[in-house]
Amino acid sequence: MRGLNFLALPDDRKVRLQIGEHGRATFIRHNMLVLPQSATDAIHRNAATLWYPHPPSDAASEPDWIVNNCTDPDTFAGALQWLEETFQAHIPVFNSARAVAAATRDNQAARFGAIPGLTVPQAHRFRFETEDDLRRVFEDNAFTFPVLVRPVEFQAGVGMQRIDSHDDWASLLYSRWYRKDHVMIQFIDTKTADDVYLKVRVTFIGGRPYIRHCKAASHWLVQGQQNDVIVARPEYELELIDALEAHEGFMGICRQIGEISDLDFFGADMGFDLASDRFVLFEANPSMSMFFPERVGREELYFIRRKRLQIPAEEHLNDYIGKPAEWRNMRSGQSAAGSAV
Amino acid sequence: MQADAHRYHLALGVPDSKAATCYIDSAGQPQFTIANQLRLPAAFLSQITDEDQLRWFYRPENAPFPASGPIINCCACFDDFRKALYSMARWLPDGALVFNHPNAVAHAASAQFREGLSAIKGLVVPQQMRLRPTQPDDFARAIAKVGLQYPLQVQFSTHLHNRPAAIVRSADDWAAVMRLDWPHQRFLITEMRGDDLAQHVRIRITFVGGAAEQVSFAYAYPGATLVKDFVPPDKMEPDRFRAVVAQIAKRVGMDHWTVELSFRPNRQVRLEHLWPGLPVANPKDGPDPGQLLWKSVEGRLQALLQAPQKWRTAIRPAHQRQH
Numbered sequence: 001m002r003g004l005n006f007l008a009l010p011d012d013r014k015v016r017l018q019i020g021e022h023g024r025a026t027f028i029r030h031n032m033l034v035l036p037q038s039a040t041d042a043i044h045r046n047a048a049t050l051w052y053p054h055p056p057s058d059a060a061s062e063p064d065w066i067v068n069n070c071t072d073p074d075t076f077a078g079a080l081q082w083l084e085e086t087f088q089a090h091i092p093v094f095n096s097a098r099a100v101a102a103a104t105r106d107n108q109a110a111r112f113g114a115i116p117g118l119t120v121p122q123a124h125r126f127r128f129e130t131e132d133d134l135r136r137v138f139e140d141n142a143f144t145f146p147v148l149v150r151p152v153e154f155q156a157g158v159g160m161q162r163i164d165s166h167d168d169w170a171s172l173l174y175s176r177w178y179r180k181d182h183v184m185i186q187f188i189d190t191k192t193a194d195d196v197y198l199k200v201r202v203t204f205i206g207g208r209p210y211i212r213h214c215k216a217a218s219h220w221l222v223q224g225q226q227n228d229v230i231v232a233r234p235e236y237e238l239e240l241i242d243a244l245e246a247h248e249g250f251m252g253i254c255r256q257i258g259e260i261s262d263l264d265f266f267g268a269d270m271g272f273d274l275a276s277d278r279f280v281l282f283e284a285n286p287s288m289s290m291f292f293p294e295r296v297g298r299e300e301l302y303f304i305r306r307k308r309l310q311i312p313a314e315e316h317l318n319d320y321i322g323k324p325a326e327w328r329n330m331r332s333g334q335s336a337a338g339s340a341v
Numbered sequence: 342m343q344a345d346a347h348r349y350h351l352a353l354g355v356p357d358s359k360a361a362t363c364y365i366d367s368a369g370q371p372q373f374t375i376a377n378q379l380r381l382p383a384a385f386l387s388q389i390t391d392e393d394q395l396r397w398f399y400r401p402e403n404a405p406f407p408a409s410g411p412i413i414n415c416c417a418c419f420d421d422f423r424k425a426l427y428s429m430a431r432w433l434p435d436g437a438l439v440f441n442h443p444n445a446v447a448h449a450a451s452a453q454f455r456e457g458l459s460a461i462k463g464l465v466v467p468q469q470m471r472l473r474p475t476q477p478d479d480f481a482r483a484i485a486k487v488g489l490q491y492p493l494q495v496q497f498s499t500h501l502h503n504r505p506a507a508i509v510r511s512a513d514d515w516a517a518v519m520r521l522d523w524p525h526q527r528f529l530i531t532e533m534r535g536d537d538l539a540q541h542v543r544i545r546i547t548f549v550g551g552a553a554e555q556v557s558f559a560y561a562y563p564g565a566t567l568v569k570d571f572v573p574p575d576k577m578e579p580d581r582f583r584a585v586v587a588q589i590a591k592r593v594g595m596d597h598w599t600v601e602l603s604f605r606p607n608r609q610v611r612l613e614h615l616w617p618g619l620p621v622a623n624p625k626d627g628p629d630p631g632q633l634l635w636k637s638v639e640g641r642l643q644a645l646l647q648a649p650q651k652w653r654t655a656i657r658p659a660h661q662r663q664h
Contacts, residue, residue: 007371009363015373016359025355025397027363027373054365174475174524 003047003324004063007032008070008079031072031153033095033265036291036314039321043067052079063087065324067094071286073101074153074181092324095286099262099328103285105152105183112281115256117249118270119280121186125152129179131169137184146187151177157223162187188280189220190271196229197222199282200244202268203290203313206320206328207258209251210313212267212290213305214240222271234301238308243274253279262328265317349646350406351389352443353378353397354416354425356499377418377499379441379597379618380635382643398432399424411438411649417618419450420471420498420527438649445594445653446617454592458612461588463581465611468532471498474523480530481512489532494562498529508538508562536606538562545630547599547619547638548590550645554637556630560603578608585610596652597642599634 007029009015015027035043047067068083070076080097087093102111106125113120124141128134138147149172150160159177163169172182191197199222201212214237215222216229230237244250250272257268267288271280291314320326354375361373389395396406398416406412414429416422426443433439448454459466470487474480484493493509495518500506506528507517546555589600589612599620601613619638621631645651 009365009371013362013364015361015363017355017361017373017375018359019355019397019400023397023400024392024395025353025373027361027371049369051365051369051371054369174477176525178524179522 002063003043003065003067005043005047005049006052006066006068006070006079006083007049008052008076010075011078031070031075031287033067033069033071033286034289034291035265036310036317038314039318042318042321052082063091065092065094065327067321068097068100070097071095071100072153073104076100089329092327093329094264094321094324094327095266096262096329099264100286103261103263103266105185105283105285108281108284111260112257112284115253115260117277117279118253118257119188119278121188121280121282123183123185125181125183127179127181128172131173134163134169134172134184135166141184143184143186148185148187149182150185151175152181152183157221160221162220187220188271190273190278190280191220192273193275198240198272200240200270200272201288201290202254202257202270204254204258204261204263204266204268205313205317206264206326207255207261208316209254209258210309210316211241211244212309212313213237214244216240238305241309244272247274247277249277250274250279257281257284262331264320264328348394348410349388350394350396350410350412352406352412352414352416352429352439353395354422354429355397355399356421357424358421358499377416377421377620379413379415379417380621381413381415381646382639384643385646398426399428406432406434406437411440411652413440413646414443414446416443416446417441417616417620418499419446419617420529423447437654438652439654440646440649440652441595441597441617442654449593449595449598449615449617455612457592458589461585463585463609464589465605465609467611470530472528472530473525474528475525477515477519480509480515480518480528484530489530492533492535492538494531494533496529496531498527508533537603537611541603541605543601543603543613543630545599545601545634546586547597547634548593548595549597549638549641550651551590552641553586553590554634554641556633556637558630581608582610589615594653596645599631 010030016030017025017027019025047063047065066083066087068080070079070083073080080100083093084097104125106123109120109122112118122141122143124137124143126133126137128137134149137143146162146164148160148162151158159175161168161172163172195218197217197220199215199217201214203210203212214230215227216236217226218228219226254268261284263286266284266286267290268284269282269288271282272278291310324330356375356377361375363371363373366372396412412433414426416425416429419426426447430443430447433443455466455469458464468487468489470483470489472479472483474483480495491509491511491514495507495509497506506521509515509518540559540561542557543560544555544557546553586600586602593615595617597618598616599618600615602610603613605611619631619634621635622629624632649655
């Protein structure tokens, strides 16, 4: 069995550089699959690597399976189209091009909106030049304040702004993403009775959910460093995870998200308030970071978290990648693959 | 200082914007290119075989350079590499032989340097300002504050070897600039006179050490057609012209640099650009004077690079450098 590890350059060929720990400049692999090192090593042992748009060699032209590393349909539209058109439908593709294309923010309400107990905010994709353009999108799509507006291509809240009234539209003009595609999202308040905003990230592997982490903050943008409540009391995170795992309604929502999506590996961020059984889907996509390199010299809680939150998911992922016949794009098609890695 | 001619280091910069363009090489591997890097002869680059000979900036915690061996500063645009140049200057060892020292590159982009040039008799140094706008009216407001007069040439400051982004003829003529991808970009805005817009002759001169090569060409701004049978106005007398160029060269502290001048009808020359190294446009974008000059200077540049004892940092001890 020989696979193909598929990577690509962004359509616009523009990248950002960073200087790594080794002192060399490298470009950041923006919107590409982030797998644990064990999975990456296994794929490299059993697959040829192809960087689109380099033409495939003869050996790579008929792979037994493909791992698609391109996670964003805007960044990699050309590569994903090529992937879809070049290889026959019976070949197992980990995170198929079609599944990635369906995972846009503006498509989430249509895909997951019918799941009982889950609120999926309305989202609309658009481009603007003026305040009037923004106001028109808001009114034509019957949004109510507040709304969130963010550029489509970025994760981790980059460029996202909350708009509370018509007076705020001007703050969106002339940003670094001016005239580029944005999405307007209905803001849904998930603040708890304790004035805390809670967010959970769930990793999905072959449809099976694993809670990856929880964050808790006093600010509505629960993102990265904005995690002050858990920073002040780190054990609170595992208490929240215990409660979520014991919440039948939440776990049912997760199972349905995993069943509906055609992605093999992706993450979903949800806001929640357990006291009111309230769960709001912020986003679900394969661009999220869900595994992190092992680090030494950390405190005990780090190892407890790793053992509970990372290792079971990592083991399942490695096992799953080794069984291309079970990949999601084979669900309705014919299976021709055995063991891969 | 005794240079180790077989152990050069290239000091490379990540642009302030961190932006690069990527491509797939013939082996199928992803690579990136950075704009505005010093162009070096292929024969010279073949000596750089060890990854350790490449040092990247900007890094606040960057390890200092090795104590010996000549260093080539590859950052050929002050606006693109401000942080890298600053970081490089900080970490260079005392007494190092440095080709195009970062302080010299920074000095040539300074207002102080232009002020010095404006004292040269026969040389017109147009008023100029840098701007990084975040609002549409930042342009007009900054220009009024500095007192620049229309018409104005507006350029992306990191793409100076290309044509101007726009010519703004009056305070009501900013529409073309507004159509650009302007928010948060760095611009260089240069004052022009009405007759500057007419077709004229330019001369681009590349210096390699003390030697110079030049090429002249007809030039018209965007919107004006280049007339094939254009008759240039009287040129400045050769001796006067040489004197002006010599005065410019005296004020530049770089080893390899290029200046572009235009001949004005009143027998003056106008400073158009001054770059570290030699900017060479992509041949796919059409004929470029830089391509012609490169053919003329490549061998000479190779010879100078192989003789670090002739670099400016060797000729002028550190305590005499005022960049």
